[in-house]
Amino acid sequence: MRFLLIEDNKQLASAVVDRLMLDGHVVDHAPDIQTAHDFRSTTVYDLILLDIMLPDGDGRSFLAACRNQDSRTPVIVLTARSEVADRVGMLDLGADDYMVKPIDFSELEARCRAVLRRRGGEARNLLTLGDVQFDSKSGTLSVGAHTVQLRARELRLFEVLANAPDKVFAKASLVDQLVSYDEDVSENAIEVYVGRLRRHLHGSGVKITTIRGLGYKLEVA
Known part of the structure; x- marks a missing residue:
């Protein structure tokens, strides 16, 4: 599977990329929204991992733009915000799942599998x-x-x-x-x-x- 990780924290991004690539996934890393849009203009992704607070804007605007374009690519939001209102807002915008930092990598892998199964209509591994x-x-x-x-x-x-x-x-x-x-x-x-x-x-x-x-x-x- 090919993933797009949108995350400005270099240390976290490197750790996520390394972990997912160990599983055999292909991961492109975008440190900001503009780079993410550039990647999406030329590449089809199976899953997007999206941070909220980015150097050139709010991740919610990126998610909204994707859904306005009728993109059905699954999106898992990775953020430090833990308030219920934030989670509800992201889900209402079209996010498929939500994880609060700090991230447990085993849980992240499981959530990626679950989201991909749901989007593909499968219930099992x-x-x-x-x-x-x-x-x-x-x-x-x-x-x-x-x-x-x-x-x-x-x-x-x-x-x-x-x-x-x-x-x-x-x-x-x-x-x-x-x-x-x-x-x-x-x-x-x-x-x-x-x-x-x-x-x-x-x-x-x-x-x-x-x-x-x-x-x-x-x-x-």
Whole structure:
């Protein structure tokens, strides 16, 4: 998943980015509202983590602008404000969840998973595709009685493909969802991750098919 973190505290932002990237997420960091708008103009995000007090304005104006544009990207607000009126106000503006600083990273990860499941219409971490089970929380892939622990980018790549079976994803699109602006990763890396997933899926009714000249899609027998 690709996240946008809008936070002006460099130390907190670095800690959040490092933690979420350990989970295999791609995280772009915007220290102010203008940078966040610039990022959103060129990139589609799965989730936005939004601070309120920013150098060039109030995070609420950014949230309002997103919702006025009919953006359905989930937004979790991160703020030091704990008053009920503040929480209610942010939720009424269109925030999907709200966390008061200081942030517990385990709770943040759980809230991200919960918000993404709700937005995708899923109630659980477990996804079943034919004879394959995928647990996004534990990062495991099970084929029959055999279970493997996926590496971070394998996990996120399978998550992207598995949430849209039969949809063709171009390599460039997959790179965009798996790699942040700060990283230099070529499209060839996607071939490596796909190869690893194919080995894990060997013998199952789930396969990742190459569509020549277009990209990859996941198929369930």
